[in-house]
Amino acid sequence: MIERELLGEPLDILLIEDDPDHAEMIKRSLGQHNVANRICHLSDGEAALNYLFKRGYYKDRNGNAHPHVILLDLRLPKVDGLTVLKNIKEDEDLRKIPVVVITTSAADKDINAAYGNYVNSYLVKPVDFDKFSEMLENLGFYWLAWNHSPWE
């Protein structure tokens, strides 16, 4: 963690993942590499949209309006991941947040649909955990340390 650690700025990740075990694996991997200091975890698509658009339960929430990156699973309860993505990218403000899909699906149909809805990156969860962990480490450094966001 190079530049940003010097700035002492907290790094915000919004993780939208319905499988609690996978969420824990992602949190531990990122934590292990000291990549993220704040992970907000939501487990369904409806909660994610309410959080981002500050509606319903999250109407008066505090916290960063623009996380540095959104990690999005595709198969989610209530509102599925593609619909969440579509809603984010249709909003003039929220569309600037990088959205990275992390899913078990490597189906062409899903990859095409995600890019068709302007996803910033598409990652397939590897079954081997050393690869899984390495992927998240790289992801963390890329989006959170190297990448510049419009809100800096």
Add this chain to the structure above:
Amino acid sequence: MTNNIQNWRQELNELVETRTRQLKESNDNLKIEVLQRRDIEKERKHLTEDLKISNTELEQFAYTVSHDLKSPLITVKGFLWMMKKDILNGDSSKINKDMERISKAVDKMQTLLTDVLEMSRVGRKQEEYENVKVVDLAYDVIELLSGPIAEKCVNVKVLRSDSGVAYVDRGRMRTVLQNLIENAIKFMGDQTESYVEIGSREDKGEIVYYVRDNGIGIDQRYQDRVFGLFDKLDTEAEGTGFGLALVKKIIETHGGRIWVESEGKGKGSTFCFVIAPKKGG
């Protein structure tokens, strides 16, 4: 001479008549053949359509299964790896919890495999169709579910009627009712006077069977997703999101359709289905 001419005329008339009759016959035959061909063409189109639908279904099935089976694998591999590392570092704080996660993931895989197997059997196994009073099957189911019904103090009512006879596989239809009634009990919420009602009604010449409850209801936006394979509206809820997909498949193999009516969250749900009338009367 006159006689001759008359004879010829007579003969000619007969010939014309015969020819006309023959022509008419072959015309009629042609007409029948055209109709038959039209029927065959219709049938062919129908079959192609069916094949397309079942192909799409199969694709969807393979996609869902591969996704859902991969998830617990990732969990097992991940936590094994992390446990190994923790053990090497002499950190045992998370071991028990992580072992539990692994064990649960394996259980989930087993459940998914059983579910998938059951799903693939519907419509393939030789089913035994007979005339059944569908609503009456609810009595067997209520007996089977007497434990949870008593535990949750649910008032279960069966409204019998003489008209509700359908040509179905009794066992499969019992599975349908069991899943619907189980769901109604499971998603009762904090209702103080909870009830489940099973009955039938006539609607536009069809008999609609229904299972109605006054439980948590279903948000209208999500109503078409409840029947999806392994789709769950509530991550916290027990089960794999398999029951309603199985129910839908069974109803469809009976040539029927199923839908849900709910005015929204907190307003109860009514699951309705119709069964196609017995083929050939």
